[in-house]
Amino acid sequence: xxxxxxxxxxxxxxxxxxxxxxxxxxxxxxxxxxxxxxxxxxxxxxxxxxxxxxxxxxxxxxxxxxxxxxxxxxxxxxxxxxxxxxxxxxxxxxxxxxxxxxxxxxxxxxxxxxxxxxxxxxxxxxxxxxxxxxxxxxxxxxxxxxxxxxxxxxxxxxxxxxxxxxxxxxxxxxxxxxxxxxxxxxxxxxxxxxxxxxxxxxxxxxxxxxxxxxxxxxxxxxxxxxxxxxxxxxxxxxxxxxxxxxxxxxxxxxxxxxxxxxxxxxxxxxxxxxxxxxxxxxxxxxxxxxxxxxxxxxxxxxxxxxxxxxxxxxxxxxxxxxxxxxxxxxxxxxxxxxxxxxxxxxxxxxxxxxxxxxxxxxxxxxxxxxxxxxxxxxxxxxxxxxxxxxxxxxxxxxxxxxxxxxxxxxxxxxxxxxxxxxxxxxxxxxxxxxxxxxxxxxxxxxxxxxxxxxxxxxxxxxxxxxxxxxxxxxxxxxxxxxxxxxxxxxxxxxxxxxxxxxxxxxxxxxxxxxxxxxxxxxxxxxxxxxxxxxxxxxxxxxxxxxxxxxxxxxxxxxxxxxxxxxxxxxxxxxxxxxxxxxxxxxxxxxxxxxxxxxxxxxxxxxxxxxxxxxxxxxxxxxxxxxxxxxxxxxxxxxxxxxxxxxxxxxxxxxxxxxxxxxxxxxxxxxxxxxxxxxxxxxxxxxxxxxxxx
Amino acid sequence: xxxxxxxxxxxxxxxxxxxxxxxxxxxxxxxxxxxxxxxxxxxxxxxxxxxxxxxxxxxxxxxxxxxxxxxxxxxxxxxxxxxxxxxxxxxxxxxxxxxxxxxxxxxxxxxxxxxx
Ligand code: HEM
Ligand SMILES: [Cu+2]
Numbered sequence: 001x002x003x004x005x006x007x008x009x010x011x012x013x014x015x016x017x018x019x020x021x022x023x024x025x026x027x028x029x030x031x032x033x034x035x036x037x038x039x040x041x042x043x044x045x046x047x048x049x050x051x052x053x054x055x056x057x058x059x060x061x062x063x064x065x066x067x068x069x070x071x072x073x074x075x076x077x078x079x080x081x082x083x084x085x086x087x088x089x090x091x092x093x094x095x096x097x098x099x100x101x102x103x104x105x106x107x108x109x110x111x112x113x114x115x116x117x118x119x120x121x122x123x124x125x126x127x128x129x130x131x132x133x134x135x136x137x138x139x140x141x142x143x144x145x146x147x148x149x150x151x152x153x154x155x156x157x158x159x160x161x162x163x164x165x166x167x168x169x170x171x172x173x174x175x176x177x178x179x180x181x182x183x184x185x186x187x188x189x190x191x192x193x194x195x196x197x198x199x200x201x202x203x204x205x206x207x208x209x210x211x212x213x214x215x216x217x218x219x220x221x222x223x224x225x226x227x228x229x230x231x232x233x234x235x236x237x238x239x240x241x242x243x244x245x246x247x248x249x250x251x252x253x254x255x256x257x258x259x260x261x262x263x264x265x266x267x268x269x270x271x272x273x274x275x276x277x278x279x280x281x282x283x284x285x286x287x288x289x290x291x292x293x294x295x296x297x298x299x300x301x302x303x304x305x306x307x308x309x310x311x312x313x314x315x316x317x318x319x320x321x322x323x324x325x326x327x328x329x330x331x332x333x334x335x336x337x338x339x340x341x342x343x344x345x346x347x348x349x350x351x352x353x354x355x356x357x358x359x360x361x362x363x364x365x366x367x368x369x370x371x372x373x374x375x376x377x378x379x380x381x382x383x384x385x386x387x388x389x390x391x392x393x394x395x396x397x398x399x400x401x402x403x404x405x406x407x408x409x410x411x412x413x414x415x416x417x418x419x420x421x422x423x424x425x426x427x428x429x430x431x432x433x434x435x436x437x438x439x440x441x442x443x444x445x446x447x448x449x450x451x452x453x454x455x456x457x458x459x460x461x462x463x464x465x466x467x468x469x470x471x472x473x474x475x476x477x478x479x480x481x482x483x484x485x486x487x488x489x490x491x492x493x494x495x496x497x498x499x500x501x502x503x504x505x506x507x508x509x510x511x512x513x514x515x516x517x518x519x520x521x522x523x524x525x526x527x528x529x530x531x532x533x534x535x536x537x538x539x540x541x542x543x544x545x546x547x548x549x550x551x552x553x554x555x556x557x558x559x560x561x562x563x564x565x566x567x568x569x570x571x572x573x574x575x576x577x578x579x580x581x582x583x584x585x586x587x588x589x590x591x592x593x594x595x596x597x598x599x600x601x602x603x604x605x606x607x608x609x610x611x612x613x614x615x616x617x618x619x620x621x622x623x624x625x626x627x628x629x630x631x632x633x634x635x636x637x638x639x640x641x642x643x644x645x646x647x648x649x650x651x652x653x654x655x656x657x658x659x660x661x662x663x664x665x666x667x668x669x670x671x672x673x674x675x676x677x678x679x680x681x682x683x684x685x686x687x688x689x690x691x692x693x
Numbered sequence: 694x695x696x697x698x699x700x701x702x703x704x705x706x707x708x709x710x711x712x713x714x715x716x717x718x719x720x721x722x723x724x725x726x727x728x729x730x731x732x733x734x735x736x737x738x739x740x741x742x743x744x745x746x747x748x749x750x751x752x753x754x755x756x757x758x759x760x761x762x763x764x765x766x767x768x769x770x771x772x773x774x775x776x777x778x779x780x781x782x783x784x785x786x787x788x789x790x791x792x793x794x795x796x797x798x799x800x801x802x803x804x805x806x807x808x809x
Contacts, residue, residue: 230772258783290798294791346786349794356802357794364790 002277004625005200013626014202019180023115024104025087030178059604061156062565063141064459066163070138071452073163077170078131082525084123086518089483091116093515097505108501116500117184118203122173124187128307129211130170132441135448136310137162137221140249143455144225146556146563147243149234149572154227156602157650162221164612169214172619176206180623183207186498188296189270191281191289196274205274205623212267213619215260222256225249234555236574243554243577244327247334248313251341252306258345259302266295275622290355297348305344308440309337311447312379315401317554318450319383322398323390324551326578329382336375336382343372353424362421369419376412380405395549396469400450403477404443411439414488432491435484442480449476457548461562462539468531475524482517486510546590553578560666566599566654569663592667596656603652607644611637705769718760725753 008014044050057065094100095109103110111119145153153159176182180202185193194204229250233242242250269280270292279287320327327333349357349365383405392398414436417423427433449472457463490510495502502511535542547557557580559568570593576582583589614633621629702708729749736742758764764774 258780262787288804290795290802290804294794298787298791345783346790349790356798358797358801361794361797 001275002196004196008625010628011626013621013624013629015179015624015626019202020178021181025115026177033174033178055604058609059606061152061160061602061604061608063145063153063156063159064563064565066159067138067141067143068459070134070141070163070166073167073170074131074133074135074138077126077134077173079525080174081123081126081131082521084119084126086522087111087119088116088123089511089515089518091119091500092502093508093511095501096508096511097502100501111500113500114181114184117498118182120498121183121186121203121207122176125183125207125211126173127441128187128303129214130166130173132307132444132448133218134166134170135452136252136307136444137166137218139314139448139451139455140225140253140310141221142459143451143556144228144246144249145232146458146559146567147246147554148229148232148237149555149568149574150228150232151567151571151599152602153224154232155224157605157608157644158220158224160605160608161611162217162224164608165217165220165615166214168612168616168619169210169217171616172206172210172213172623175620176203176210180206188300189267189292191270191292192283192287194270194274195282196277197282202623208267208271208274209619209622212264212271213615215263218256219260219264222253222260225253226257234568234572234574236572237555238574241574241577241579244316244330244333244337245310245313245554248309248316248337251337252309252313255302255306255309255341255344259299259306262295263299263303266292266299269295290352293352293355294348297351300351301348302344304437304440305340307444309340311404311444312337314447314451314454315383315404316379318397318401318454319386320578321454321549321552322393322395322401323387324393325386325390326553326581327382328385328388329378330577332378333382336378339375340372343368343375347372350419350424353421354428359421366419366421370416373412373416376408380408393551396464396466396473397450397454397549399470399473400446400453403473404446404450407439407442407446407480411436411443414439427491429496430491431487431495431497434497435487435491438484438487442484449473454549455556457542457544458556458559458561458563460539461544462535462542463544463548464535465531465538465542468527468534472524472527472531475520475527479517479520479524482520483514484517486513486517547580553581555579558583560663564662564666566601566659569593569596569599569659592663596659596663598656599654599659600651601654603650605644605647605650607640611640614640709763709769711763714760714763718756721756721760722753725749725756729753 004014006014007016044053057069060066091109091111100108102108106112141153141159183189183194183199183203183206185199185204189207192198229246272278273280273282279285281287281289281292283289316327316333347365347369349361350369353362418427418433418436453464453469490507493507495507544561546560548561555572555574558572614637617629617633618637621633729746732738732742732745732749739745764770764777766774
């Protein structure tokens with residue numbers, strides 16, 4: 001065990017009053033969080049919602065609710081990451097040239113390097129691992145079992161555990177804002193900067209453990225989704241009929257399952273360096289800091305495909321629905337997804353072409369990287385041919401999907417440029433790279449926002465407001481254009497990334513444009529929140545039937561909206577790739593089962609939440625080196641897992657008569673539900689479902 | 694899943710549990726790891742230390758696969774076994790390409806020489 005700088009006590013570890021930052025911005029964030037917390041807790045108490053929250057959400061194993069909670073965590077973190085972005089843009093627009101003013105103790109701008117560095121590190125870590133990843137996992141959670149006709153995931157309890165471990169990671173990052181500090185070594189954890197000698201504080205530890213703990217959750221979730229897709233398909237749901245989104249979920253989770261362990265190892269070795277004084281990545285004593293880059297990107301590149309493949313799947317569901325045509329090239333689409341997943345393991349070195357590998361090595365990885373463009377191109381043409389001669393309707397999900405297509409074009413082509421080592425040598429580490437991967441991640445964000453709008457009525461039973469949704473889309477797109485086109489340009493002009501001060505005043509116009517762009521994003525967020533509010537308020541006017549869009553195609557739209565907690569009253573038999581279309585053509589749409597059966601369902605459990613709480617203790621103890629807390633939490637986690645394995649009573653049965661009653665009420669349909677003001681069953685946000693286990 | 698899926702103890706995967714095999718795997722792993730530690734501490738003990746270490750590692754992995762994970766080609770385990778086999782190409786790519794890069798990297802960057 002290495003000795004760390006500064007005071008340490010057996011009880012509090014490195015924690016002391018000095019760990020509370022004194023900075024007006026953080027104080028503001030703290031007050032904001034406290035007020036928000038009080039409002040939420042006050043509402044829960046006032047409206048007597050604690051029991052509901054506990055029964056229906058915190059202890060649930062229902063894949064839809066778990067998915068929704070994943071998405072909520074992701075959206076909250078997306079907002080936090082956005083605030084980080086706003087702060088970085090504002091710093092860079094203020095700190096241009098030697099005559100730029102300084103505020104709050106900064107020489108230029110209003111953030112000292114110590115803070116600026118934490119902001120960009122937090123931004124990247126949050127956006128990739130705690131916004132994009134959880135939202136995607138959440139959407140896969142909600143949609144995949146419905147698309148394959150399953151009642152839940154293969155391992156509902158494990159599913160809840162994955163959720164709470166992700167929440168722990170997010171909580172650790174949020175805690176670092178108010179207790180101690182965060183890493184300043186970038187989201188990639190630049191070595192040897194992350195080593196104890198250069199980062200003696202707790203920031204790197206927060207970063208490291210937040211990722212480590214949440215990625216255990218993601219890995220478990222990946223195993224679960226794979227098992228679900230392989231083992232839980234309804235009769236007739238052959239591989240050739242599997243909806244494309246489920247195919248991409250399968251490919252993406254294979255990537256997750258095989259690549260996250262590498263990250264675990266890389267961070268684990270770094271942990272050994274920081275806690276036990278080993279020398280895996282140190283600068284000296286036989287350490288090899290290049291090995292860290294190698295290991296990090298061995299996960300990092302597959303991870304970028306982990307986030308984009310589900311987005312491709314979402315686009316592949318949305319575009320046919322709103323073109324009222326089957327997807328063009330189903331088989332090539334599946335093949336392309338797996339080709340992308342396959343190639344994604346052999347391109348990681350393109351993130352460090354400039355490290356000095358031999359020309360042969362660089363050439364190999366350059367070619368491998370460009371090969372990814374082939375399956376991606378296949379996909380783009382498939383989508384284009386799907387729209388071609390279709391009856392296109394540009395409702396909000398379609399706008400997002402088509403927007404994603406444009407982002408993919410720009411991001412993919414700039415990626416191709418970066419894939420050529422000679423080009424890469426001149427723009428590596430510039431904001432051109434930053435613009436490239438943001439355009440790419442915009443594909444993911446657009447896909448996500450389209451998918452949330454698209455599947456929202458399936459889960460909640462009513463549609464989101466169209467006109468506000470469109471405003472959200474257009475302001476968001478205007479923001480994207482205003483931020484990233486100037487960013488590409490300034491990257492070409494040689495602006496390096498992660499700058500808290502720009503020495504070249506010629507860059508100012510671009511920074512101003514980007515600041516305007518982030519303002520447009522801010523406006524778009526206003527419309528998003530308003531869209532959610534208005535839709536919730538007017539939900540009874542917007543109730544939908546099973547097929548929320550009137551032209552949906554896949555199996556999930558056969559189940560009622562909102563989906564009851566058991567999904568399908570009777571396990572469906574699948575006849576075609578586009579099952580709903582098949583049923584529509586056979587005149588079977590809206591057909592009801594002749595008789596109902598008892599349904600065994602998993603019982604709620606608080607164990608995942610408890611393990612999550614203990615994991616938070618473990619992470620917090622490790623960060624602050626409070627060994628008693630670490631040991632206690634660790635032992636308690638193991639004991640809890642063992643104790644849970646003795647619980648035999650993990651299921652209950654929903655009686656056939658009960659199923660029939662729920663189904664009858666759901667079938668009264670959206671119009672009637674709206675007329676008598678009753679909200680239907682299922683996972684309505686505002687009403688507890690009636691048959692709690 | 695509607696059949697008797699709700700009793701976990703009836704799952705064929707769970708029925709593979711075998712106390713004796715677990716203990717055997719554990720004992721074998723302990724012995725082999727001690728041997729590996731011994732070789733690492735005193736490389737002069739056997740003629741080709743690296744080869745010896747690799748052999749011990751391979752033996753340990755085989756024992757884990759057979760006794761602990763019980764991978765075989767039965768209908769219960771086939772998916773797991775195939776996934777395991779499919780991990781090998783990845784292993785070759787990840788380790789192989791890294792070795793290829795690092796092979797000339799030290800000479801080209803001269804970093805490790807500087808870091809002592
Ligand atoms: C056609 C496909 C793609 C190609 C050819 C490509 C190429 C590249 C290259 C060569 C770099 C390294 C640039 C440098 O640091 O000098 C890079 C960076 C990056 N790309 Fe891509 N890329 C592609 C797709 C994607 C996708 C789908 C995503 C994510 C959704 C993505 C996210 C990133 C990220 C996050 C980085 C840099 C991370 C960092 O350094 O912090 N890329 N890309
Ligand atoms: Cu990459």
